[in-house]
Amino acid sequence: MYINKIVCLKCHGLGNIPYYAGIRDGICFQCGGSGLITEKSNIKKDTPNPKECYNQYIQDKKQQVIKHNKIKELKDKIQELESDLKANTDIETTKQGLINIFKKMNKNYTQQELDAFIDAINVTIKLNNDKICKIKKELKELYKQLYELTNDK
Numbered sequence: 001m002y003i004n005k006i007v008c009l010k011c012h013g014l015g016n017i018p019y020y021a022g023i024r025d026g027i028c029f030q031c032g033g034s035g036l037i038t039e040k041s042n043i044k045k046d047t048p049n050p051k052e053c054y055n056q057y058i059q060d061k062k063q064q065v066i067k068h069n070k071i072k073e074l075k076d077k078i079q080e081l082e083s084d085l086k087a088n089t090d091i092e093t094t095k096q097g098l099i100n101i102f103k104k105m106n107k108n109y110t111q112q113e114l115d116a117f118i119d120a121i122n123v124t125i126k127l128n129n130d131k132i133c134k135i136k137k138e139l140k141e142l143y144k145q146l147y148e149l150t151n152d153k
């Protein structure tokens, strides 16, 4: 059995807890201010550098905040694109409906007028479909990024 020194779980190696600065200068009662505590183990471990451990802890915390913000940003962008997609899909449905109505109304229009109108609508729908495809592609990429971000430890 070995008695190892490991980094204090309470102060993460800092030796004091800023939150308790008003009580005995905030010295960590767990480790007495050394940043290290002892642990019995079957494995012999090297004594960690408490300051390095604390810096690492702060670094990890910062990374977590950055990651959290990035996830929020992605979710906002996804929501925006999803409503964009819905709006564009609605437009497409409306235009398809218009073509159907005009096809039924062909008694009042010359075939030439009708063809020109349908052509114009088709061009608009084509552009709209391209936009929908683009949004879907963008969304797919964002979903992938979000999945990767939320699943990596």
Ligand SMILES: [Zn+2]
Pocket (backbone or CB within 6 Å): 008, 009, 010, 011, 012, 013, 014, 015, 016, 028, 029, 030, 031, 032, 033, 034, 035, 036
């Ligand atoms: Zn401590």
